[in-house]
Amino acid sequence: MTTESGKIREQDVRGQHTGMQKPRIDGTLKLTGGADYAVDRNLPNQTYGYPVTSTIARGRLKSLELDEALAMPGVLDIFHHDNFDSLSRSPNSFAEQNLTSEPRLPFEDNEIAYHGQYIAFVVADTFNHARAAAMKVTANYERDDGAITDIKALDSGEGELPGEVQEGDASSRGDPDSTLEAASVKLDQRYSIAQECHAVMEMHASLANWEGDALTIYESSQGVVFQRNALSKIFAMPPEKVTVISHFIGSGFGSKLFMWPHAIMTAVASRRLGRPVKTMLPRSQEFTATGYRPTSLQRVRLGADDSGKLLSIHHDGCNESSPTGKHDDTVSGSTPKMYACDHVAVTNRLVTVNKCPPCPMRAPGEASGSFALETALDELAVQLDMDPLELRKKNFAETDPADGLPWSSNHLIECWDSAAKRFGWDKRQSTPGAMRDGDELIGYGMATQSWEAMRLSSSARVGFRADGSLLVACGTQDIGTGTYTIVAQTASELTGIPIEMIDVQLGDSSLPTGPLSGGSFATATVLPAVAAAVKEALGQLTELATAEGAPFAGVETDTIGLENGELVSGHRRLAVTELLAHNRLGLVDAEASAGPGDEQGQYSFRSFGAVFVEVRWDPEISRLRLARVVSTIDIGRAINPLTARNQVEGGIVMGLGMGLFEQAEFDHSGYPYNANLADYILPVNADIPEIDVELLDYPDYRLNEFGARGVGEIGLTGVAAAISNAVYNATGKRIRDMPISIEKMLTA
């Protein structure tokens, strides 16, 4: 059954469990080591794989010297171009749910496209044996000069950005060119953001095992169904012969959405050796072989009148992509929807560089695009001598300016006002450097935050068990965000069965098809499917209860509801456990699907927020620190405000990384210079100030009956711009290239 979300609206869910703060139901497992992350699992007769990577960035692999490695203790085999299985590529379709991150198969040819590319795969009886042997493989290369790892070097600094505009990546409304030309106030600036790495806590891992012609792979994955489908295409086998399991994930931030080649190498090696193979990528390879937020260049041109009304917006973006897999980050993609403006043109371009493919990274596109747009608006406010908050309010979009649709629910004005009040924005002095405390100059900055609210289709299964517990199963994942908990809250809400009695099963591709854990759409997608499955199972219970001779015989079925684990009709009650016992049944279960409906053409769905920050700059020692953050966000209903707040806080910290620290560096030869967590500078606890997160509570029942729009990405958007704007307010230095490093502050 498919439930059109529009039809449930009369039963909008507002209740006892959803919307309440609930500690994670899997917290104890995680704290006690009971959570089985991919790499924690061990199988009998298991072996270990370790990749050998290219030490040049561009050229060809001429030969490998393997003798020494093959002779080392415990080595079972070494796989490479000359002996690898012949496989097929996945069609790489998002719609067919078989997208991979790097379409080119491992060892497909001997072309070297980037430093860190896999050139061989050693399998041995222990991890240390495999690693030691991998270090003894030597490669002979034909090196090509001219590896490109820095797209900024290709930029002339004015006019058009480098690269090719991608199909579908140019849109415009009105007549932006001539409007800009005629505008009394104009701005034309370039911005850039350095490459960022996901730097996930749990490293990528695969454990592959074949039983006959069936493959089971334990993977740290944000999309078990996508990986199952892709493997089935690559190995040309029916999808039901492939099972991908990912019960727990120690964060992914997008790097684990679409399968990477290490999983394919692991599966091939396991098939060839007839033994389970486990691969855990080392930290260094997380920086070179599993994606990143691509370096982006952006150009923003704004035209405004003297009152601050935006007349035109041009936003051109450009991101780096890879010879072995294209990734379009569409950094300008959300700009047409952000502010009321009749004349808007956006483009996005790609430049191919010698790196592995980029991939989505938390708030992909929008995190980058919002930096440029929200910094440009701050610059415009300075030109106009106008409060940056007032400038934004003046251009508030009452309806979606891109398609004219009404917003499903939009409380951006309240976000701006409430965050400004909590922050004390009224105490801001607009003259740079006017606020000081001892050695430090103080700066205030703000930006608008935003993320599209998406909903996809999902299935789920719900089963009432004789012991009173409830099974809820969905082939989605909990990537650490709290999906287990909100699914349990929802099931408890709908059935009245206590949370402790709800058995949530996720992270297994053999479960009913669920969505990727990404794009902030899992909550809005999965919960309605759970509701549909509960409804379907209730139908079966009702049928049993009203059968001839059954306790509710003769009761009108549509009067029967569920409360406290009991069927209820008027004053009559019947425990589900009693009904199952009566029928000698262990389980009554049902699977159902739910997806978006007509509302998608009637409304525009988007979350908004506002972020205000204070920075401190000590000019005599070039020390820049983030001192305070306030963010007010409207995400509809937060199913679990505890984990939702946690998401916003984490996003803000990632925005701090983008603003001040993070920068994957490659030298002129394409060498990844800081591929480790000591040299790749991320914020540490000491960098993280007080973060005040306010979640408005306006359920968006137009998106789904739970009113939830999702929360994973929005916290990150706007943060780098707010920081950059605050730095300007403190110092008069306008840094348009992220991160704002010490040397940039010294030379600005």
Add this chain to the structure above:
Amino acid sequence: MRQFELESVEKVDQAVASQRDQRRDAFVAGGTTLLDLVKLDVMTPERMVDVTHLPLKRIEKLDDGRLKVGALVTNNELAHHELVKRDYAVLSEALLAGASTGLRNLATTAGNVMQRTRCPYYRDPAMPCNRREPGSGCAALDGINRNHAVLGTSNRCIATHPSDMCVGMVAVGATIVVEGPQGSREIPFEDYHLLPGDTPEKEHDLKDGELITHVILDAPRAGGQHYLKLRDRASYEFALASCAAIVELDGDSVASARLALGGVATKPWRAEAAEKALIGQPATRENFERAAEVALADAVAYSHNGYKITLGKQAIVRALRDATARTTATAA
């Protein structure tokens, strides 16, 4: 897996006797540098001699006023020792500015003296590095050198010495005591680490079989002390520039000064000319700035680290200011 022999010794003479060739036989204590580098294939000892059981864990005040620190005293023990906090505040601050609590609980005094550079090219055997593999070249010279040195460099190596502790020790003044096949000898701390010159692989003055047993800190110096470490983030990062300063005042003028720099040089760096420039001068901002100019006068910038010349000067001026402020506070 790299195979190596592990031998445990109980006495200093056993340790000394156990090491025949320091390229093949390594002493290991906390292991926070050595084991990492072994895993990376950068250091390749065939034998490790575990010295953690040696009786070198005491801190004792000598009759001449100096403080004798055993080689195995951990960084945290040293930083939090009452006498160190009272008499060598700049050293305590330097120690606490380094690494993390967990690492400082393992890392030892002698181990920190032996700490290797964090240059990423040194730490990756796939890349050329004269310090790791003499004659292979220096990838940092025309590669990324944002974290590299501006003082004491050569055309063979521009890697920074990473230690905070050593900078504090240069400021307070210290002597390294080693025990070797020919008995014990003392090396002035400042002479222990060598400039890269034409032989960057030669990092120090130790002979085969020699083991650091103690570091003896000079008798406490009069004056205010301060260690300032500048870096991108607030913790868990090696210095981009740091300064250990001790300033003694006579009225408003500088009676004596000690200045040491980290993060900008190829070894823990004593800025002696800058110290001399301060003596007898009023403790003013202008004079601190002049001293900073003197300290960095010979600095050479490479493509990405020119900012360190400015940052180094800033560290000096602020450290002098804050050290001076403590002098005044003590006097008052």
